[in-house]
Amino acid sequence: MAKAVFHKHQRVFVRPVGTWALIEQVKPQWVKDVEEPVRIYYDCGLGRDFTAADLAAEQVEDHSPDGWRVLRARNKWQTETECAHHPFPGTYPVVVTDEQNWGGWRVPGAEYDRDPHKVEFQARLIEQAPALLTLAEYWADLPASNPDLPQDLLGFCRHAGDIVRSIRATADEPMVLDRRESPAA
Incomplete structure (x- = not known):
């Protein structure tokens, strides 16, 4: 029934x-x-x-306050049967980074068709980028309030600080790379 x-x-x-x-x-x-x-x-x-x-x-999900979210756009070039192997047949992800549904990240249809699972992963990662940045900022600021942290945790906090500085860098500032890769480390 x-x-x-x-x-x-x-x-x-x-x-x-x-x-x-x-x-x-x-x-x-x-x-x-x-x-x-x-x-x-x-x-x-x-x-x-x-x-x-x-x-x-309509998929109503709890979104972070910054408004970044993954929307599903209709695939205009392939039918659902042609792309049945995709995680969400007939659609592809669009990461919207603006409250007005403008701006963001899209991927060409041919690239999505080549590896849809990779593109879906990238969309979820980009959607969560603001939350990951908040987490990295917390770890970067942790040594200032807790000076007695263990040495291995301090290294982790320094690495988080490098990541935050490289994200927040402007065009006239050089980007700071991972301390483990730099020759001075």
Whole structure:
């Protein structure tokens, strides 16, 4: 028997049409002497009814306060069957770094098709970059408040400080590389 996956007034992505819509009506298909509906159709106000397989729910996730997030963009060059081996067939990740859904990171379709798992990893890593920077800043500032740290932990904190300085460097400042690679270390 069928169960409704979506509800009335829910925002969904309609795959066959390639647009977002609100579900206007949930339409169960009943059969005589059966207690539950056999199928569920959804009216999105687009001229025909859709099944749950045609729709995708909006993914609402907790985002960091800086607003960096991974969105899914529709793959215009390949059908879902052509890219069935992708982690999310028919879409590719877009990392948005602005509150207005502008700016950010995208990857060409051919590059995504070559190694989709690597690109998905990169998208998640970029999305978490502000949190990782906050963590590195915490470790870099730790020796100032705790001067009696063990030597191996102090080395870790210095390395975190080098990473923070290289990220925060401006064009007229030289970048500081990993202390383990520099000849002075």
